[in-house]
Amino acid sequence: MLPDTPLRLRQPVAPAGGNRPAPTAGGVGMGGRTCAAPGEPPLTEPEGLALTRTVGSAQEPGAHDLADGSGVRVGVLGGAIDPAAAEFVRDGRSVVAGYADFTGDGLDAPSYILESFGDASVVAAQGVGVYDAGRYGHPVHRPDKPCPMRILGVAPAATVHVAKVFSNVAAPTSVVLQGIEWAVLHERVDVLNESLVGYGYPDTAANALRLANDAAVAAGVTVVVATGDAGPDDTLGSPASDPDVIAVGASTQLRAYGQLGYGGSPLGGGGHRSDSVSALSSGGTAQAEPRTVDLVAPGDTGWAACSTDTARYQSCVSFFDGGTPSPFFLFGGTSAAAPFVAGAAALVIQTVRRHTGDTPTPEQVKRILMSSATDLRQPASQQGAGRVDTLAAVRLAAALAGHPGSTGPAGAPAGGRPASEDKAGLLVATSTASVTGGAGRVAPVAVHVTNPGAHTRRVTVGLRSTAPTRSLAAGQVTLAAGAGRAFADSDGVPANARLVPVTVPGGTDQLQAAVAWDPRSHAAPVSVSVFDPAGQLAGYSLPLGNGGYGRVTVARPQPGRWTVAIWTRDDGSPPVGAVRYDVTVLRLTPRTGPSVVVPPGGTRTAWLPVRLPTTAGDSSATVTVAAGATGYAALPLGLRALVPTGPSGGSFRGIFSGGNGALAGWALLGQRRSFQFEVPAGKPTLAVSVGAGDDPELEVWGFLVDPAGMPLAASSSRSAGTAAPPRLDLVRRAPQAGRWTVVLVLTAPTATVRTRQPFHGRVGFAPLPVVATGVPAGAVLPAGRPAEATLTITNTGTAPASYFVDARLDAVGEVPLRPVASAAYRTPVSGADVYPRFPVPTGTTRLRMSADSAVPHVLDTQPYGENGYYVGDPDLAGTAGRRSEVVVSSAEVAATTWICNANRAGPFGATPQPSARVDCEATALTRLFDRRITSSTGNYWRRVVEGSTEPYTPLTLAPGQSGRITVVFSSDEPVAERVSGSLTVITLDARTGFGTEVAAVPYAYTVGSA
Known part of the structure; x- marks a missing residue:
């Protein structure tokens, strides 16, 4: 095979170690011709075969010369x-x-x-x-x-x-x-x-x-x-x-x-x-x-x-x-x-x-591929260890197989013939792929280095992190038919572009171009294409949907005058109008760490101090390992700084940008941020509030996840159904002690026309103010004479909330659940949204999902959310057969709809399978409803679980507003034994379909004679 043309031009020389260190600016994949010249052999596709040295060239062999x-x-x-x-x-x-x-x-x-x-x-x-x-x-x-x-x-x-x-x-x-x-x-x-x-x-x-x-x-x-x-x-x-x-x-x-x-x-x-x-x-x-x-x-x-x-x-x-x-x-x-x-x-x-005659373990294969990858000098959270290099990987595998003793912490395969040192590279592993801890804390990370070569090597480890970006250009352009540079898109549809020139300084590791627009009028998304000083295409934003945001990066841009093209298709819909753009450059900051001397076939460990971010949130760094001209490797390291919390809580902040319009569930996925914090034992409430600017078109979802990984609250900034600045609250009564997680998701098209959207959050432990009057605490209620109580609730959050009262006994029992629609369907399915869904009430500690059919099938279940807007974990599978079952147990099971996802068991042959009926059932181990108690809000859980016809009219309160819920204790017949339970105050998020306990008022009574 002949090599791909681009690698013949401006190609950096690979080190003797086989894999490549961070290339110089403009080093890889430059100057490529589109087609083979007349008389030349056909190009080998995909182009990546040449970029990864899978196919050889006149200058060096390819991996295919050694393995196929x-x-x-x-x-x-x-x-x-x-x-x-x-x-x-x-x-x-x-x-x-x-x-x-x-x-x-x-x-x-x-x-x-x-x-x-x-x-x-x-x-x-x-x-x-x-x-x-x-x-x-x-x-x-x-x-x-x-x-x-x-x-x-x-x-x-x-x-x-x-x-x-x-x-x-x-x-x-x-x-x-x-x-x-x-x-x-x-x-x-x-x-x-x-x-x-x-x-x-x-x-x-x-x-x-x-x-x-x-x-x-x-x-x-x-x-x-x-x-x-x-x-x-x-x-x-x-x-x-x-x-x-x-x-x-x-x-x-x-x-x-x-x-x-x-x-x-x-x-x-x-x-x-x-x-x-x-x-x-x-x-x-x-x-x-x-x-x-x-x-x-x-x-x-x-x-x-x-x-x-x-x-x-x-x-x-x-x-x-x-x-x-x-x-x-x-x-x-x-x-x-x-x-x-x-x-x-x-x-x-x-x-x-x-x-060797042996098959390497998956861990060994992974380490070989990562240790031999070409470092593109990009942030670790984007490139990982770098771009795969098949030739370097094959050489490293062969070298490791030649040293029976090289099995230390890096776990290299053993036996076989030695390979020459100048093609060997290094096998590198870290003691962990991620570090989580207090903000600003320094954590030691062990870096294990195996030398498969024939000579001793001095190896130096280091840490590379990202510095703040620097702006090259920012402004606004207008896209409309007939304005700007006209051209034909790939399918012949007319398009027009605005060209923004920028001058890239030397030493830049990454060029970034981001755009934001209002996607509500123009059907086609806005795209960004970047061209180097020679006019070569260097990057494209590749929008997957009309999400209002786009971004493209170019690795190691050479200094000079670049062009950023902002464009869209003229598809006949109204013009896009204003498009905001920001062009920035990023430099990576290296820091040299300790050195170790590694003998032939040996493994040594260097300890690298790693400082976590000084503010709560996530970042990444790259562990670099260099042995002069005989080996180089770069490994990713994820970093998470916990939200500092004191007796009253803590705070965090961050930046949303946007996504590329990809679809997740029924919403466009923008971006996600995760924050973790410790909750001490004995706190009455956990309350997390989040705000993200003042644009009502911005939608943010939040999920509150307990230490066991169960989501116990979920909300959307649009749950109130009215145009308002994006705010949401996640509240949980009596939280478990341990490490909790808040997951924030920017979703839906972002019409903010901003490339950066700050957000902030607050973690607190103050209980929701609920003042109870008239709630019996052991009283005897005369039969036939209802007793009335009042709960006065104040919304101390940042977003409107809807509350209802759910009266539960202390007694626990297995409660059958009712499906949202039918509990039966046919498999194979004819549509994506036909599986039965069962609402699970708060206070449930065990969910049992089962399916019956005349044909063998496999079942799994998971939270599905209201109308399938999201899915999440736990996603658990159970037994397979004509009757299948999944059991989900936790201190509390997520109170939302869960899906019964049973599909016919294969494998099958050439012909379609006849459809077969599947009947699903679900039960919840939960505290039993106290049917003697009603309220002015109605009980949503009784409606969806028991089919109660009691009207559901929740109390909706704006932030800072107070309101009353009237509770009636009916006592038609005498009850000799003492009845005890609690009036739990529940918030139900209309957008996510998630119910959460935010407060509880205990009660106890007996019903006497009239």
């Missing part, structure tokens, strides 16, 4: 695939060695989902065909001459085993779980690729997919997961938040942009500059702990193989040319980056097996 994935089984969780497609056939046999359906649609059902095509192509495409990339595009952008290419996989000799878990409707957890089990136990895969993501609130360890992946890792399977496509600012999804998997973000490979006129490329002078972190790549830190991205791989954007059978595989067409059938398609996102790393893992596994 032979004997390695790679599992794929995806949709339908054509195993007979030309690029999936090797020596007359399909590389798709296993294929099973778990959706019930059947393997032969028509499908528009292309995930498995893309994943299998990135892993094991054969490069047998020659395609003209230009024919995929719109005629207005087609090159004058053919643009020939071959499509090749990272591990073309591996086999691929596809579990079809994506139907045309959905990919439920209970279906994905079956795919994981099949891949691990039946297909016995070595690597499992999961190009799927969920944005759950909260996201905790109590997650069925995470538990299944952990079991797969324990069984020896390397699990590779996409981080998500919602942008780099704290949008890391699940199951990538699991520290046992390899969480993969996307880096840029922009050659296809020029071939298609995509991403505003016609505004430049031709050529492209790859190897930045993609604008769509989800990054940041996880919710439960500040774990971040592990590494990135080429994913934005490249070519993948498809099928010529468009009747069955309906999306094997060009969407840029009116749906013309095509045997290849444009494939991108972290969905493309994850299988790239899965292929790299296959090369590492093959290499270790060849030298």
Whole structure:
């Protein structure tokens, strides 16, 4: 194979250690031509094969000269695939060695989902065909001459085993779980690729997919997961938040942009500059702990193989040319980056097996890939350890296999032949991937370094952090048809742009361009494209929806005059109007730490002091390890400073920016922030208040999560249903002692026309003021003479709140729950929102969800929220069979609607499965309702649980307002025994459907004779 053209230009020299240190400005992926010159061999696609040194060049070999994935089984969780497609056939046999359906649609059902095509192509495409990339595009952008290419996989000799878990409707957890089990136990895969993501609130360890992946890792399977496509600012999804998997973000490979006129490329002078972190790549830190991205791989954007059978595989067409059938398609996102790393893992596994006869553990594979990655000199929360380098990974694996003694803390594989020191690199691991503690505290982090070379090395460790950004340009432009620079978008639709020149100073590590606009009038989003001084496309904001915000970054920009293009499509809708822009630069600050001397084949540990942020919240840093010219590695470290709390509480603050318009649930996902704090024992109340500016168009969601990971309060700044500045309150009576988490989510289109939106929060322990009069405390109530009491409540929060009284006995019992609609449905499902949902009341300590059907099925359950606006953890699976059951137990179970998600058990063959009825049931172990007590608000829980017809008219109070709830104790018949319980005051959030206990007034009485 011939190398990709861009790597021949301005390529930095790799160190003797094989993997690359932080490149110099403008160093990687520069100056690329769009197509091969006449007479040259076809380009090898995707472009990332050259960027990662998977294919060789005249100057050095590629990873394919050393390994091709032979004997390695790679599992794929995806949709339908054509195993007979030309690029999936090797020596007359399909590389798709296993294929099973778990959706019930059947393997032969028509499908528009292309995930498995893309994943299998990135892993094991054969490069047998020659395609003209230009024919995929719109005629207005087609090159004058053919643009020939071959499509090749990272591990073309591996086999691929596809579990079809994506139907045309959905990919439920209970279906994905079956795919994981099949891949691990039946297909016995070595690597499992999961190009799927969920944005759950909260996201905790109590997650069925995470538990299944952990079991797969324990069984020896390397699990590779996409981080998500919602942008780099704290949008890391699940199951990538699991520290046992390899969480993969996307880096840029922009050659296809020029071939298609995509991403505003016609505004430049031709050529492209790859190897930045993609604008769509989800990054940041996880919710439960500040774990971040592990590494990135080429994913934005490249070519993948498809099928010529468009009747069955309906999306094997060009969407840029009116749906013309095509045997290849444009494939991108972290969905493309994850299988790239899965292929790299296959090369590492093959290499270790060849030298030792043993299969490396998933932890060893992960460490090799991260230790050998190319440092792009970007924030750790975006790049992780850097961009995967397959050649360096294979060399490091071979070197480690040559030293039987190199198994210290880094856990390298042992045995086999030595490799030459100058290609060995270093194997590096830290004692932890994240640090959480008090603001400003210094924590020691152990850095374990293994030297697989033949000579002693002096290794120096350090810490690299981010400095504050510096503004280059800020202002406002107006986008309207006929104004600015006109051009044709990739599908031929007219577009117009405003060009903003900026001068980038030397020493810049990252160039950032952000825009904000009001998305309510213009249908198309605003895009940002960035061009270097030579006019080459260097970055594109890649909006996934019209979310009112966009951002793009460029790694290591060379100094000079750059151009930021702000543009949108002229789609006939009203003009966008004003667009705010901010262009900034970022520099990283290195700090040198201790040095250690590591003998050949040995492992040594250096202790690096790491200071946590001085203000509450999350950040990241990069641990650097350098051995002169013989080795270099960079590892990510997530950092979280706790909210300081005193006797009366504490405070925190931060910045929201926005997202790229990605959809999560039924709302556009913007950005997420997580804060943690300690709650001492004995506090009467936990109250968290959040405010975010004064724009009523900004919607913020908040989730209050207890130390066990259970969400006990959730609210939206729009819950009151009226236009008001974004405020929300999260209150919990009698909180458990321990570490609590607040998760804040910026959602919905942001019409603020601001690229930065400050927010602030307050943690307090003061109880909600409730004054009770007339509540019996052991009195005897005469039969037939109702007694009346009054609760006077004052809303001490920052947002309006609705209250009702829920009278509960001290006695506990198993209570049957009523579904929101029907408790029955049919599987396979015909729509995404057909599963039964059951409201669970406050005070529940155990939820039992069960399903019955004539066919075997798998069940899971999780909080689903009102109208499916969000889903979250716990997401737990139970027994499988014709009757299945899940039990959720906690000090208190989340009081919201929970879903009964039972799906037919596979695997299935070619034909669709007949539908079968499923009947769901749910019960709650909770305090029993006191039916003798009624109130002026009514009891929402009795309405939804027992079917009570009592009117529900909650007391709604503005901040600072007081109001009264009248409570009536009925006493129709004498009751000899003493009745005791409490009048719990509940807030019910109309937007999230979450109920929370905020106060309780005990009562006790007996009913005597009249």
